[in-house]
Amino acid sequence: MTESNQDDNAGEQLNLSDETLRQRLNRIIFGWESPAGKLFDVILIWAICISVLVLMLESVEWIANAYLPWLRGAEWVFTLFFTVEYAARLYCAERRMEYAKSFYGIVDLLSILPSYLAFFIPGANNLLIFRLLRVLRVFRILKLARYLTEANLLLRTMMLARRKILVFFSSVLVLSVIFGSLMYIVEGPENGFTSIPISIYWTIVTITTVGYGDIVPQTPIGQIISAMAMLTGYSIIAVPTGILTAELTQEMHRERYSRTCTGCERTGHEADAVHCRYCGSALHSQQKKSDT
Amino acid sequence: MTESNQDDNAGEQLNLSDETLRQRLNRIIFGWESPAGKLFDVILIWAICISVLVLMLESVEWIANAYLPWLRGAEWVFTLFFTVEYAARLYCAERRMEYAKSFYGIVDLLSILPSYLAFFIPGANNLLIFRLLRVLRVFRILKLARYLTEANLLLRTMMLARRKILVFFSSVLVLSVIFGSLMYIVEGPENGFTSIPISIYWTIVTITTVGYGDIVPQTPIGQIISAMAMLTGYSIIAVPTGILTAELTQEMHRERYSRTCTGCERTGHEADAVHCRYCGSALHSQQKKSDT
Amino acid sequence: MTESNQDDNAGEQLNLSDETLRQRLNRIIFGWESPAGKLFDVILIWAICISVLVLMLESVEWIANAYLPWLRGAEWVFTLFFTVEYAARLYCAERRMEYAKSFYGIVDLLSILPSYLAFFIPGANNLLIFRLLRVLRVFRILKLARYLTEANLLLRTMMLARRKILVFFSSVLVLSVIFGSLMYIVEGPENGFTSIPISIYWTIVTITTVGYGDIVPQTPIGQIISAMAMLTGYSIIAVPTGILTAELTQEMHRERYSRTCTGCERTGHEADAVHCRYCGSALHSQQKKSDT
Amino acid sequence: MTESNQDDNAGEQLNLSDETLRQRLNRIIFGWESPAGKLFDVILIWAICISVLVLMLESVEWIANAYLPWLRGAEWVFTLFFTVEYAARLYCAERRMEYAKSFYGIVDLLSILPSYLAFFIPGANNLLIFRLLRVLRVFRILKLARYLTEANLLLRTMMLARRKILVFFSSVLVLSVIFGSLMYIVEGPENGFTSIPISIYWTIVTITTVGYGDIVPQTPIGQIISAMAMLTGYSIIAVPTGILTAELTQEMHRERYSRTCTGCERTGHEADAVHCRYCGSALHSQQKKSDT
Structure with a gap:
């Protein structure tokens, strides 16, 4: 100093x-x-x-x-x-x-x-x-990485999707608390579910399909509940993917169509286009940000 | 009371x-x-x-x-x-x-x-x-969460996709029953597959790629069948993602184009547009629901 | 008979x-x-x-x-x-x-x-x-399930994507053979990789992110190779999802736009539209196949 | 020679x-x-x-x-x-x-x-x-496989997405190094995290949701950190999928609209169209490359 x-x-x-x-x-x-x-x-x-x-x-x-x-x-x-x-x-x-x-x-x-x-x-x-x-x-x-346009695009997409992903994570946590408590009641400390926090840890391990196998359900009802937890996890993994893909598709679409022809003021040119496809004027690349 | x-x-x-x-x-x-x-x-x-x-x-x-x-x-x-x-x-x-x-x-x-x-x-x-x-x-x-527009969009999408996801889950269950019975016949009680319900539980653990490892196939044929179950699970995980993404893309598209110009009553305006792109009147943002 | x-x-x-x-x-x-x-x-x-x-x-x-x-x-x-x-x-x-x-x-x-x-x-x-x-x-x-339009759409999409998914599976198998042989050489029978088929079984368990844990790499080089196999599996899971989503989006798009107004012969009506949005004639629903 | x-x-x-x-x-x-x-x-x-x-x-x-x-x-x-x-x-x-x-x-x-x-x-x-x-x-x-148009499309898409996927992989590696070091400090050699490279190996096993279970966190703080690592892995798997799907959708869109009418030289025809939708001339299928 x-x-x-x-x-x-x-x-x-x-x-x-x-x-x-x-x-x-x-x-x-x-x-x-x-x-x-x-x-x-x-x-x-x-x-x-x-x-x-x-x-x-x-x-x-x-x-x-x-x-x-x-x-x-x-x-x-x-x-x-x-x-x-x-x-x-x-x-x-x-x-x-x-x-x-x-x-x-x-x-x-x-x-x-x-x-x-x-x-x-x-x-x-x-x-x-x-x-x-x-x-x-x-x-x-x-x-x-911020200087890379690819990272830029990914970051911008994630910023756009951040609230949807927050909602998704809250749902996953609420589900984990409920499944975890249920497993604690059903399986109990004698099968490794020694406390509710441990059960919730197990539920997160299961829902994210990591599945260490250090704690496994032993009772039939516990196995049915955990099968349900797995199927839930297996299908809700689709949610963040869906969110991000939809946002990314829109972002890439927006970026692609952000180039404007100086000749006819029309947009919608492919990222690798050199001439305007309507009037043939040369396109400037100052706004061409990705995929080079 | x-x-x-x-x-x-x-x-x-x-x-x-x-x-x-x-x-x-x-x-x-x-x-x-x-x-x-x-x-x-x-x-x-x-x-x-x-x-x-x-x-x-x-x-x-x-x-x-x-x-x-x-x-x-x-x-x-x-x-x-x-x-x-x-x-x-x-x-x-x-x-x-x-x-x-x-x-x-x-x-x-x-x-x-x-x-x-x-x-x-x-x-x-x-x-x-x-x-x-x-x-x-x-x-x-x-x-x-219902009050959050993001959660609303996700819920609406899931409601739209609910029948497709139900069909998907039925297929996963039928596959689990068939793979589980097969593994029960091939591996048998001496390798941990003590009953068909346990085998089906194992199949769900495998297809969802959780893979605890508390029960594992021991015979070569069992390992080949379980490799097939894994590859099946690995690729059908694409189905709910595909369904949800496709629905979500449409929903976001629909939402984005739900703004109506008060001048010409035409829709189809970008979420960040200020003026109607047909007649130039100012656009009101009361219907702009997401991504702010 | x-x-x-x-x-x-x-x-x-x-x-x-x-x-x-x-x-x-x-x-x-x-x-x-x-x-x-x-x-x-x-x-x-x-x-x-x-x-x-x-x-x-x-x-x-x-x-x-x-x-x-x-x-x-x-x-x-x-x-x-x-x-x-x-x-x-x-x-x-x-x-x-x-x-x-x-x-x-x-x-x-x-x-x-x-x-x-x-x-x-x-x-x-x-x-x-x-x-x-x-x-x-x-x-x-x-x-x-074939009678359900949702299952129909999913099946049709999978038929369209079947060759792409076949190419994907061949690549996964080739990768499994190569990673499996490599692990057999590096880890050897003393660490549980008793033969090449077992090593390939292990690779499939790893690439599909199932991860039983019955066989795990013990040597540092084996762990580096298996980390690479995991990251490969983790990222190529995107391929079938991408294929299916892209096909599904197109299929849903095609279905949605397959309704033709009998008044003005124009297409592009929302699945739940009752009147043509161009000329106002009533739309027939004979081609309305999904999302009811 | x-x-x-x-x-x-x-x-x-x-x-x-x-x-x-x-x-x-x-x-x-x-x-x-x-x-x-x-x-x-x-x-x-x-x-x-x-x-x-x-x-x-x-x-x-x-x-x-x-x-x-x-x-x-x-x-x-x-x-x-x-x-x-x-x-x-x-x-x-x-x-x-x-x-x-x-x-x-x-x-x-x-x-x-x-x-x-x-x-x-x-x-x-x-x-x-x-x-x-x-x-x-x-x-x-x-x-x-290169001769198959499907493989061609997939390869081209992956080439287009290669920089985005590289950025993604760097982020995953940086995250693995940070989570791995954290777990080494928190859990220590007595719980199986014998060195930082082993901890990083464990983090990759966890983030990719493989989850062998050969090394598992034992302390409450370690379990909380690993739950965060799992949820991170569970949601960032969406990133490569999103990238690839968005690229693939664009590629398929581009391919689909690559047919040119010989009558009016206009493109944008559906893959199964027989006549140009602008002038009605018959369309040749020589450029129709996929989905037959």
Whole structure:
């Protein structure tokens, strides 16, 4: 924080050249359009993926025993790299406090803090578990996905369908509570349905057709009820699919017909059309967003 | 019942002020439009959810041992609250007997009765299991869902598709009976397929792709037949999805084109259109029901 | 057979009255339109369902021990009823040999034969297992389903999609063979993958997301490969759904727009429209096939 | 390789008759249109299927013990047949090196090489496992599928949807990493979640609704998180289905409207239309590609 304030003061003194540097850094770190920005994003994604991979491998006992020094070394390299990145982001962010308080700002900080705490405070080795917060940084990959028009289309569709999907989920939960209570009464603790929350957990396992098999109905009536729960789950899976497909079809249809001919003002051109099919004028592709 | 009749008589005597009170209560308890009605519904939903949660927690052994007095206390608070609510509903319902005999009326009564019976009749502690009937009250949440246009659209679609889905379920059941009998003959009691009903239960577990694994085919022929059952289940899951999606697409299409231009009476306008695309008059949005 | 030939001769002698009886019986037994035909079909379906239920219950040990005489009695009643029905069908079928050799004719015969064989031949008690062939008679229910327009639409759609679904199934099988062989090499007999056919069975269990858990990968590489198989299965389930939905949407669209106004010859009327929306003439409903 | 070069030289010397033979062979082996080409393909597919079946059966212990000489004999027959086929393909391929270096060329070579190596090198019996590479030849069946218009449509649709499905898979993987790490922290090694990679494997098993049940959550918090993972998996399965259905609907729509009237050059005719609906000229069916 103090560092970022110093940067701020420095920024006011060396106005000209510094602004250029900050702006350029901002374009590279936060932007995506320039070649340098693309390169930075690609390197960052790889660094996140590999650092997560290193953390994963450290949790595998035989790998940890054999390669612990290497893994720890790699981790410090990544911690330093992410520290530099965090400082750079703080330095060149347009609104520093807003970045620091944003979801990504907090995740960026949390992904480097535990390593330092474990180093400086002797008894804080247990904090290492928090290093796993670094996993949250993979969300950055999803953030990048926003730039892909495909992800855009999917996200927009899901936003349009969000209330329908909420209604669907409430129904599934209500059904789970009712089926779960019923199974608790019918099967009882002696058949593994030790409490209603466990029964509801079992119902969700069954309705979503996961079916671990750690708890299974033993009584005939319990088996009939669970068969009904399965068939219910099997058929209501159609509901979110139906919702999403219907929304997606409309979205794709809307996108496809959003191109307007500048010659005759008519719409309805295929996504890969070059000329207007009514008057033959060349079509501009500024609104052509998908399927290239 | 006697109380409700007395209320009736009272209603006839104090005609003016009472009618107003009953009507106002009716609007609050059964209605949804007024702010007070909305508040009442929100409070009721929370009370139902928390009372169900209390019942659930009581079934977990270590929680019951540690917090039983608190849970019992909370339960009596909810029983009293639901009793007052039931009395109020009986008092202000337009047709009292119809409410008392309706599905929700019976569920409302059944959700409070067991607590009283267990209190007044000493040996009726076993009746406590019936308190779980209170779980059925969560259906009220679904009832509220009816006011949401999204739930409305989904329900209407399911009503349209109900016969197709019935045909689909009959086919699944017939297939289950045939596959189940086949597996009973092929695998036999020594491999866990102890009877035909159990085999049919296994087939439903398999066709719905739940797959508990408590009963698994052991013989090669049994494994071939069950592989066929799996592939059948895997592909017929497409049928309800197909049905629902097709219906939903049509329903959304119909809804979208249900806006009528007041200028030329023509329909077929996009949901976000502001002017009629035929005559240019401004479109009113009173019929725009979804996706806002 | 001999009986049916005698009936044939009798039919030639008593031409007039017999033809009427045969035709009437034919209309009742094979037809569906007349009230008597509907009643016969409903009784037959119930008889099939209950006789299958009796067979099922007989396979449950404790029920068989307690109620065997009743179940046997019920079975003989059904055997006699189905024998009379088979004789009547043979008698009144338009082309007797064709019915006797048809799928339903053979199933009808096979469903009554084992009971008689077990009765007349002492050592043939094992034949009782063949009584389960009676289960195949439930196909008659599916046959009835043909008269329902909903089932008709679904069947027609599946016929249209049959080649696409065949291509899909071939791909699933090829994938199963490849994944299965890979898992056999990677995991080997010591982890439960005792042979390639067993590995392929496991792959089908995994790809269809059934997941019994009787065989599970133990090695890291095996787990990576099976994760890939799961994700493959999880996403290709979209293919049959996509195929069917697309076909169903087209079919429903075609059906909906198949009504033509006799006034202006224009099509495109909603399924529930009464008047043409262009010229106002009354619409005839002879082509209105679905969604009533 | 040497053999193929000799063939090349021979091809240059006996120009006329040889070219005809090569071209004819090429048409039979690589082509599909001529009756001889079709016959060759059908025989080849059967040979591949049976040879794979023989390999499979050899892996079943009791079959291997009883019929090993027969299986080995059958295998040598197939090895010789595939050797001749490979030589013929090399001989008549238009560009020999390209075929030899193509995917199918390498698979064809790899499917015959192990048998010879195991025969000539005494200690190379372990190489027999590589004979399973022959399984890859079943891809040839998929290659044939390309000629089917149905497979073509499905492939084209999947190509169009490939970026959307890639985005979807990345999201599923990111979700798996996050849920897996969470479960590793919550459940820990004592409940079977021995490392983060194992936890991620478990998450994929859960999200895809496979649910083996070899690892199951034991703690209440773990069960709540896994219930969330299940519901997530249960609903995001809708995404690939939605994508594919929407693409497929568009593709089928495009195909259906690809018929052009020769009279007025207008398109948009139903697949079963005989006359143009604008000018009434007879429609030719040369472009009618699907659903016959």
